[in-house]
Amino acid sequence: MSEMQFSNNYRDLSDSQGVDAGFQFEFYCERCSDRWRTHFKPYRSAQASGWLQKGASMFGGMLGNASSVLSGMAQAGWHSARDEAFTEAIAAGKAHFNRCGNCHDYVCATCFDGQNGLCYNCAPNVNVKISQARAQGEVSAASEIANDEGKVRGARRDVTQAMQLVCPQCRAETHGAKFCPECGFKMAQQVSCISCPTLLQPGTRFCTECGTRQS
Known part of the structure; x- marks a missing residue:
């Protein structure tokens, strides 16, 4: 053959x-x-x-x-x-x-x-490429606006507040919630010392690291 x-x-x-x-x-x-x-x-x-x-x-x-x-x-x-x-x-x-x-x-x-x-990989359809470029431009512009909006929102967030991200009782992820979404356990929201970076439990009167009285 x-x-x-x-x-x-x-x-x-x-x-x-x-x-x-x-x-x-x-x-x-x-x-x-x-x-x-x-x-x-x-x-x-x-x-x-x-x-x-x-x-x-x-x-x-x-x-x-x-x-x-x-x-x-x-x-x-x-x-x-x-x-x-x-x-x-x-x-x-x-x-x-x-x-x-x-x-x-x-x-x-x-x-x-x-x-x-x-x-069409070697010779792309012009109308398809125009529509694709328009969509990409729309996404790009919207992303820039959304990024600016995110910065505004981020500026209003308290980034000094430490959070428990895992429940100490059932080990579920809390995502920073005040109460565990699985078992309802109340999370201890730690706070920073007013004088040093040490994280303290709520109600602590004196810093355990530097001794500064907390107001």
């Missing part, structure tokens, strides 16, 4: 043995990954062998020899039959996929600019 030229955008679904033996190939677009699959082509020799094997198991091995002979013949002819089926599949697949003139990927009709002979 003559040599075959093919790309790697396919998956071989063929089965060489059993009652379901046959040939089938699945091709995919290298841009969007949409699939196209050939019709299943039975491999009759292997199927017949599979049925004989089932019969041999039912009738106590009486058909075992015939099954072994037929199985050997089927396996011997498998590669040439598979190559023939693959050649047919490649020819059929070319009707569903186009080769990009720049990157040489095989893409489906939806992803191919037939006028330029290029896929």
Whole structure:
């Protein structure tokens, strides 16, 4: 058989043995990954062998020899039959996929600019790019405004207040809440010493580190 030229955008679904033996190939677009699959082509020799094997198991091995002979013949002819089926599949697949003139990927009709002979990765659709750029600009502008708003809100937060982020009773995350969302345990909101960075329990009159009286 003559040599075959093919790309790697396919998956071989063929089965060489059993009652379901046959040939089938699945091709995919290298841009969007949409699939196209050939019709299943039975491999009759292997199927017949599979049925004989089932019969041999039912009738106590009486058909075992015939099954072994037929199985050997089927396996011997498998590669040439598979190559023939693959050649047919490649020819059929070319009707569903186009080769990009720049990157040489095989893409489906939806992803191919037939006028330029290029896929849309190499020759993007102008209207799509305009819409994409407009959306990116909108997100960028909104992000800047949201960032400024976040700075305003952050300036109003008390960042000196220490918080228990894990409940000491049930170990649930509290996210700084005054009460545990799981068991209701009251969190001890520590405060900083007015003179040093030491964290103190509420109601502490003197700093345990520097001795400063807390007002």
